[in-house]
Amino acid sequence: MNKSRIFSALLSVALVSAVPTLANAQKANWQNLDLKSDSTFGISTEKAYKELLKGKKSVKVIVAVNDGGVEATHEDLKRIMWVNTKEIAGNGKDDDKNGYIDDINGWNFIGGPKESVNFETLELTRLVRRDQARFANTTDANVAEKDKKDFEIFKAERADLEKQLAEARENLAGITGFKTALDAVVKKIGKENPTVEDFKNFKPSTEVEGRIQNVLSQQLEKGSFKDFYEDQIVEGLDYYTRQVNYNLNLDYDPRAIVGDDPNNVKEKFYGNNDIAGPDAMHGTHVAGIIAADRTNKLGILGVADNVAIMGVRCTPNGDERDKDVANAIRYAVDNGAKVINMSFGKAYSWDKAIVNEAMKYAASKDVLIVQAAGNENKNIDVENNFPNHKDLDEKTIASWITVGASGPKDDETLKASFSNFGKTQVDVFAPGVQIYSTVPGSKYKNLDGTSMASPVVAGLAGLIRSYYPKLTAAQVKEIIVKSVTKVNHNVEYAKGEEPGAEKVSIPFSDLCISGGIVNTYNALKLAATYSGKAVAK
Incomplete structure (x- = not known):
């Protein structure tokens, strides 16, 4: 499934504001x-x-x-x-x-x-790659009448891909910066798994450290540092890395691994x-x-x-x-x-x-x-x-x-x-x-x-x-x-x-x-x- 877990809120905290609280953990089996x-x-x-x-x-x-x-x-x-x-x-x-x-x-x-x-790539990436080859030398001026509808679809899909890729790159840079700043604060605290009290007692020396303190002081009221780090930082970094390197990458195609003809339905x-x-x-x-x-x-x-x-x-x-x-x-x-x-x-x-x-x-x-x-x-x-x-x-x-x-x-x-x-x-x-x-x-x-x-x-x-x-x-x-x-x-x-x-x-x-x-x-x-x-x- 297209994993749409959005980490932009987390990134904005690192750079601008505060992160919304994580969902409260429920008792196991609550669904039943x-x-x-x-x-x-x-x-x-x-x-x-x-x-x-x-x-x-x-x-x-x-x-x-x-x-x-x-x-x-x-x-x-x-x-x-x-x-x-x-x-x-x-x-x-x-x-x-x-x-x-x-x-x-x-x-x-x-x-x-x-x-x-x-x-794998997203379906959007595969469609753009396919039609990019088809319309390699086509412009609005020379597109054939019979191809106009498909050409318009291709341009819209290409624009969507470019937008998503730009956002993924920006978010990857943002969460990488957040991780670097957080790791530095944790090192100063001197504990591998600091508590909410450790962050509240921390004395920030920069504006970024102050924001890190604010975010973690809120987050750790509802969970451990380890869980926050794994679920938000590591998962977020992995998510945007996958988007940039694989999902939205026109040059990436792993299908040769399977060895089938992907076009033969x-x-x-x-x-x-x-x-x-x-x-x-x-x-x-x-x-x-x-x-x-x-x-x-x-x-x-x-x-x-x-x-x-x-x-x-x-x-x-x-x-x-x-x-x-x-x-x-x-x-x-x-x-x-x-x-x-x-x-x-x-x-x-x-x-x-x-x-x-x-x-x-x-x-x-x-x-x-x-x-x-x-x-x-x-x-x-x-x-x-x-x-x-x-x-x-x-x-x-x-x-x-x-x-x-x-x-x-x-x-x-x-x-x-x-x-x-x-x-x-x-x-x-x-x-x-x-x-x-x-x-x-x-x-x-x-x-x-x-x-x-x-x-x-x-x-x-x-x-x-x-x-x-x-x-x-x-x-x-x-x-x-x-x-x-x-x-x-x-x-x-x-x-x-x-x-x-x-x-x-x-x-x-x-x-x-x-x-x-x-x-x-x-x-x-x-x-x-x-x-x-x-x-x-």
Whole structure:
């Protein structure tokens, strides 16, 4: 997914003003708690297990995590990973004749014979690179009539790329300067992990040191120096370095690693069986939210208690390619997934049609797609976020649910500040702020994003399909949408991503089709009422 975590606020503190406070850490598993009994706007999963599911049987459902990689050996995931029993591990043969050799836990569509893609360009960069070659000698004066529309699109995309690259370079310089100044202050304090009191007692000798003191005195009221440094400084530096060197770099193209023809959308059999890849942070976190082992007394509790996680790697650190997205969907469908989580999205698309066809294919096979709405705080009814279903048939839309992110408090902050929204394009909201879940190395971490909200809903979908296996994908979506906890108050919306952006109050009902937050307890009660649909025996 296009990672839109914005560090400009942090940079402006270093140079101009003060940083907004970080989100307060919430208790682990808050997303599964109940608003009424726990005073936290979770989705009432624990209540459902206690009151509705105790003693009932279920069938195992495969949920595909189409993402950047899943650590199958994680202590909280290893028991619940999908295993392709038709393959013999490590024999170098395609035992089940599905076209993929040794696909034991899934497949990696951005891997090659020797390694896997980590960093990639944005789709915008690839489009500009393609059309830059096409229009190399073209000007407004000599452009052919038939090419005028495409040429105008190219110029607009090139301008967007140049703007983003300039901003990334400026932000990289800013956060590098902030880090240098902060490191110098820490050295003067003389402690590796200084406390808030250490910063308050520090005697600044320059204006910059005074600003550093001000920022850290605020930040460390709500967390440790180590967490602030890792989450804001190191992550911010890495983010803008990736943007400048890889995402927005016209000269960078890692696709040779895969060894396919990226322009041949009909090509399906490429990649490797390394479902973790070089960076499995995002996908591992997603997998844990869906189905982390609820029986092992370790770590966290996933939403679903009887699903198998299939890892399908198709998203790099950059923008996913439409060809890989389409093939990842088809692979998941053909290998038995009943729910597919897609916590990714982008502002531009190379070949939307090929993804549309894969979506239609999934719908025809009764597979539910669950997609993150995106993290740019924009209205995706009017602004593009791909994939989207703006030009698809009702049957496909009925098997596709798009998810925005909510916070833990039932007040004006309920909409996550970063979450995209849309009265026609977003179906529901779900918890996506400070979600504690699995990360590589059998560790755990809080992350924010619609990327975290989507697997909450994918886990719910898997849970419904597990206890009510006769329900169709379309019925499961209908149940999830109809059973939300309605939000009947206004929420805060910042009209822009920059610090100081004007905030307005809008009805939560304007943010999505359902006007509410998904609710496991309500959904399972509603599922039980659908005629002829009994709990699995």
